Amino acid sequence: MADDAQQKTLPATPRKIRKAREDGQVARSRDLGHLVAIGGAGALIVGFGAPLVRWMQSLMGQSLRFDAAVLAGTETMRDALADAGLLVLGFALPLGAVLWLVAAAAGVLSGGWNFTLKALQPRLDKLDPLQGLKRMVAKDQLVTMAKASLLALVLLAVGASYLGLRAEHFVALLALPPERALDGAGELVVAGLLLLVLALGVFALVDVPLQRHLLAQRLRMSHQEMKQEHKETEGSAEVKGRIRARMRALATRRMMAAVPSADVVVMNPTHFAVALKYDEGGSGAPRVVAKGADLLALRIRDAARAARVPVLQAAPLARALYAHCELDQEIPAALFAAVAQVLAWVFQLRAADELGLASPAAPQALAVPPGLDPQRTDAGGGRVRRPRGEADA
Numbered sequence: 001m002a003d004d005a006q007q008k009t010l011p012a013t014p015r016k017i018r019k020a021r022e023d024g025q026v027a028r029s030r031d032l033g034h035l036v037a038i039g040g041a042g043a044l045i046v047g048f049g050a051p052l053v054r055w056m057q058s059l060m061g062q063s064l065r066f067d068a069a070v071l072a073g074t075e076t077m078r079d080a081l082a083d084a085g086l087l088v089l090g091f092a093l094p095l096g097a098v099l100w101l102v103a104a105a106a107g108v109l110s111g112g113w114n115f116t117l118k119a120l121q122p123r124l125d126k127l128d129p130l131q132g133l134k135r136m137v138a139k140d141q142l143v144t145m146a147k148a149s150l151l152a153l154v155l156l157a158v159g160a161s162y163l164g165l166r167a168e169h170f171v172a173l174l175a176l177p178p179e180r181a182l183d184g185a186g187e188l189v190v191a192g193l194l195l196l197v198l199a200l201g202v203f204a205l206v207d208v209p210l211q212r213h214l215l216a217q218r219l220r221m222s223h224q225e226m227k228q229e230h231k232e233t234e235g236s237a238e239v240k241g242r243i244r245a246r247m248r249a250l251a252t253r254r255m256m257a258a259v260p261s262a263d264v265v266v267m268n269p270t271h272f273a274v275a276l277k278y279d280e281g282g283s284g285a286p287r288v289v290a291k292g293a294d295l296l297a298l299r300i301r302d303a304a305r306a307a308r309v310p311v312l313q314a315a316p317l318a319r320a321l322y323a324h325c326e327l328d329q330e331i332p333a334a335l336f337a338a339v340a341q342v343l344a345w346v347f348q349l350r351a352a353d354e355l356g357l358a359s360p361a362a363p364q365a366l367a368v369p370p371g372l373d374p375q376r377t378d379a380g381g382g383r384v385r386r387p388r389g390e391a392d393a
Helices: 002-007 014-022 030-047 049-064 068-072 074-111 129-136 139-165 167-173 178-218 223-234 237-261 295-306 315-324 333-355
Strands: 264-268 272-277 287-293 311-313
Touching (some): 139 167, 264 295, 272 315
């Protein structure tokens, strides 16, 4: 386990953070919740102090008022207690609802809104005593325990100090009438809550970034986990390779199916083959409907001969077409003149075949710009890299 922890040095990816949030792992600060709850209670007491004091005075007056009818039977006392209980609930329930909303808002402030039911699902691994002991001595648990102990000591010290300094005031309240005693007690309670809120505020300022840091530490990943996640999201290299191979096979089949509809196939003489098609009724340039090198070039040649498509041996033009043209794209303008000569020869072949005449001679010395032929030298005298499989012809 220690070795695994030492290997987890990489920060969590967005995918792992998202999955952790789905599992209920969010940075929550208890100190911030305590601060907001106690601070909210103090704010309510201050804001509704006067109505609250009057309500308590009324409740205390009703409870302490002597009524001879109470001595006649227990039913009257029971009804009085029920009325007093309903009054307390009428005050406590709205106050509790407000404090619950405030505490929920504190949770959203610290870790954002996150609704999931996975945290409520039973997990048998939580019942393992050994795993429970490991969690108890884990780093984040020890830090949380130490922080909670320190907070308890600080709050105890603040409360004891405040009570020690205000002991005479609390004692003096006993000699005052109930109305004035309640007013004085409210002031003392508000002052004590203010001190507690200040102490909790200091701890919350430390605890919020601390919880985020501890969560980031728990979600750290090792190199193996990062590779596994990449494999799950992007797919393994083997699967991706098979997919690419299948896509190439499908593309090759579609390309080979287009060879019989081509007007001519230009070859060099066994390394490259490019099939061209020209739409006489259209306004565009000739398009490349198939291209290939080595064995695929031979397959294109055989398919063209089987479909009685003319095959022209023109090495420079074949190299230029293969290097600078893509499937289903028109040829570049620099090759218009050379391809026009080839198409003129094709049209002559068709006319001669229809009339039963001798086939015309294949065009020679096609006008291919030197810059488009990968085998020729460039203008600077350097050798242009030839395509794969190219040999001198």
